[in-house]
Amino acid sequence: MTDVAAPTFAPLGTGVGTARKIKNRAFTAGLWICGGLAMLPLLFIATYVIERGLKALSINFFLKTPGIPGQPGGGIAEAFVGTAIIVGIMAVIAVPLGILTAVYLSEYGRGWFASTVRFVAEILLSTPSIVAGAFIWAVVVVRLGAFSGFAAALALCVLVWPIITRATEEVLRLVPQELREGALALGIPRWKVILRIVIPTAGAGIFTAVMLAMARGLGETAPVLLTALGNSFMTVNPSGPMDSLSLRVYVDAQSSYSLDVVQAWAGAFCLLVIVLGLSIGARVIAARQLRRTR
Amino acid sequence: MAQVEGPALSPIEAAAPRRRRRFGDSVFRGGSALVAIGLILLLFAILGLLLAQGSEAFRKFGLSFLTGTNWNPVAGRQSFGALPFIFGTMVTSAIAIVLAVPVSVGLALLLSEMPSGWFRNPLAVLVDLLAAIPSVIYGLWAFFVLVPVFDRHVDPFLAHSLGRIPILGALFQIPAANKGGGPGGNLFIAGVVLAVMILPIVTAVTREVVSIVPRELREAAMALGATRYEVIKMSVLPYARSGIVGATMLGLGRALGETIAVAMVVGNGLLIGPSLMRHGYTIPAVIANEFREAATGDHRSALLALAAILVVIALIMAALSRLLVGRTEQVVTAGLAVPEEDVLRAAMGEEE
Numbered sequence: 001m002t003d004v005a006a007p008t009f010a011p012l013g014t015g016v017g018t019a020r021k022i023k024n025r026a027f028t029a030g031l032w033i034c035g036g037l038a039m040l041p042l043l044f045i046a047t048y049v050i051e052r053g054l055k056a057l058s059i060n061f062f063l064k065t066p067g068i069p070g071q072p073g074g075g076i077a078e079a080f081v082g083t084a085i086i087v088g089i090m091a092v093i094a095v096p097l098g099i100l101t102a103v104y105l106s107e108y109g110r111g112w113f114a115s116t117v118r119f120v121a122e123i124l125l126s127t128p129s130i131v132a133g134a135f136i137w138a139v140v141v142v143r144l145g146a147f148s149g150f151a152a153a154l155a156l157c158v159l160v161w162p163i164i165t166r167a168t169e170e171v172l173r174l175v176p177q178e179l180r181e182g183a184l185a186l187g188i189p190r191w192k193v194i195l196r197i198v199i200p201t202a203g204a205g206i207f208t209a210v211m212l213a214m215a216r217g218l219g220e221t222a223p224v225l226l227t228a229l230g231n232s233f234m235t236v237n238p239s240g241p242m243d244s245l246s247l248r249v250y251v252d253a254q255s256s257y258s259l260d261v262v263q264a265w266a267g268a269f270c271l272l273v274i275v276l277g278l279s280i281g282a283r284v285i286a287a288r289q290l291r292r293t294r
Numbered sequence: 295m296a297q298v299e300g301p302a303l304s305p306i307e308a309a310a311p312r313r314r315r316r317f318g319d320s321v322f323r324g325g326s327a328l329v330a331i332g333l334i335l336l337l338f339a340i341l342g343l344l345l346a347q348g349s350e351a352f353r354k355f356g357l358s359f360l361t362g363t364n365w366n367p368v369a370g371r372q373s374f375g376a377l378p379f380i381f382g383t384m385v386t387s388a389i390a391i392v393l394a395v396p397v398s399v400g401l402a403l404l405l406s407e408m409p410s411g412w413f414r415n416p417l418a419v420l421v422d423l424l425a426a427i428p429s430v431i432y433g434l435w436a437f438f439v440l441v442p443v444f445d446r447h448v449d450p451f452l453a454h455s456l457g458r459i460p461i462l463g464a465l466f467q468i469p470a471a472n473k474g475g476g477p478g479g480n481l482f483i484a485g486v487v488l489a490v491m492i493l494p495i496v497t498a499v500t501r502e503v504v505s506i507v508p509r510e511l512r513e514a515a516m517a518l519g520a521t522r523y524e525v526i527k528m529s530v531l532p533y534a535r536s537g538i539v540g541a542t543m544l545g546l547g548r549a550l551g552e553t554i555a556v557a558m559v560v561g562n563g564l565l566i567g568p569s570l571m572r573h574g575y576t577i578p579a580v581i582a583n584e585f586r587e588a589a590t591g592d593h594r595s596a597l598l599a600l601a602a603i604l605v606v607i608a609l610i611m612a613a614l615s616r617l618l619v620g621r622t623e624q625v626v627t628a629g630l631a632v633p634e635e636d637v638l639r640a641a642m643g644e645e646e
Contacts, residue, residue: 020521020523020524021521023521023523024521024522024523024524027522027523027526028408028522028523030400031400031401031403031404031408032404033400034396034397034398034399034400034401034404035400035401035404035405035413035417037397038397038398038401038421038424038493038497039417039420041424041490042420042423042424042427044435044439045427045431045432045435048435048439049431049434049435097329097332097333100325100326100329100330101326101329101330101332101333103326104323104326104327104329104330105330107326108323108326108327109330113330114330116334117330117331117333117334119613119616120333120334120337121333122612122616123337123609123612123613123616124333124336124337125612126544126547126548126551126608126609126611126612127340127551127605127608127609128547128548128550128551128552128553128578128604128605128608129429129551129553130551130553130578130581130582130601130604131340131344131551131601131604131605131608132340133581134344134581134585134597134598134601135339135340135343135344135601137585138343138344138347138594138598139339139343142594158336158340161333161336162333165333189318189319190319190322190323191318191319191321191322191323192318194322195322215426218428219426219427219428219429219430219431220428220429221428221429221430221553221554222429222553222554222578222582225554225582226581226582226585229586246428246430249430249431249434250430250433250554250558253430253433253434253437253438253558254558261438264434265434268430268431268434268435271428271430271431272427272428272431275426275427275428276423276426276427279422279423279426280423283419283422
């Protein structure tokens, strides 16, 4: 820090020196440019996806399966169904696991073991999604010899378990200690206090954590590709290859048929609406909850 | 958390079977602890399986797995040299860091240091939404919108301007089509897309770190008559420095593992060279593109070894980042005087 400008204090009454003023202005302008640069991609992506996606939407898009490549009139109904089933199974497995881990950390956890669990959850947040996919691919798909929607749900669980844990622990910690103490003083056993008082009090916060986890699961492509592989036929059987919305967008985007590419934009539009809807919804609920507790 | 021991029992409760209450408590406690152990086991399972497969690949292919440049999974001519993927992953992540970190730090300072205004909340929400956009949408947009613009305008412009600088210019030369040049994406554009994708996480962690810096430090600098730029430079950045390094590492870990968007725009070329305007390939991209054909054990363990490299680096980055950010918190809460000395020295006009 050799070029710190502060020490050249101007005499009283003359205010800040010109050079320092200019430096400050330039710095402020630089920060605003950073803000502008960060906004550009979001605006560009949103406009393109909305513009190109809306054009391609039709009733068939939601009701039909891809059909013959290059022929108009197809849809991606199987992808919507596949996504719903995969993310549904993911939620059924990962939500209890995530919430129980969070309950342990916030209600019982003390000492080195709890900090270890917390640290592990923190670094598992950074697991590359392709690694979660490769792991389940090696453990489940290769061993059973079949790609499946169920395997995809497991791969997504690897990704969202730590997410739900971290977010839920944070909201559980916001529950006032007096509530727990009051209930315990009435002679209610601890586990009932947690189930009947702590968790319901944090309910909205836990719900937003689950919504964000669902948004993450919906948007992931690589782990689903490695485990569910994709399927252009309608299926509701999670023990076989399945399609998902993000996977269909990926496949269609690389197709040599321009109709498929058009469909990729429409799929991307639906994906963006669902994912951003969940993220914004979670934020609104969290903000409302925060205002109420204040 | 104060533990409340043995609440006094009302007569009614005393009559209730006490043992069952204890039983319910220990079941619930044990169950949740078991699930928490499960999370740790998951980490060990991922590391154990991938490292076991990875060491198998090393046993078979030796060190040439890391240094070889010939990757050919076709049976009979099999050869697994992963250097092109390692190279491509490092180059794209480096570009992402160089582009994203300055913007992220600027954005974080804009969001937390500027006098509050109407823009702050909307801007923060929009940056968070950037993180929510699925990777495949980034890929789709980059492939159909960004790549043509870069091929036609940005890359030639960079080649004509920055490409003339003596040594550094080699990075921006556009190679001939048979040397890995040509349309359809390249390392540079993959790095640009990655930069956009890691921007929110680096910004979020930087904001977290900056918000830890005690207000008194800022006020002290302001009382000395410092401008906002000087406040940030004297009071905020010295404290936040190690945390910003942590944020960078977290961003690096995310960039290394990003798959779909990169696979769509990196060009999938195996040649290695100085130019960034060249088709490249990354570790996640090759896993995503080749797992279907990985019927043979060799090909499979080679891909899983790549996944092992990826997860080890990503988890180390995450752990280091956590420790660095945690240290910033400790420094502040412990009230260590080191950064304050910096401030004083700077204020007194001494050189560091």
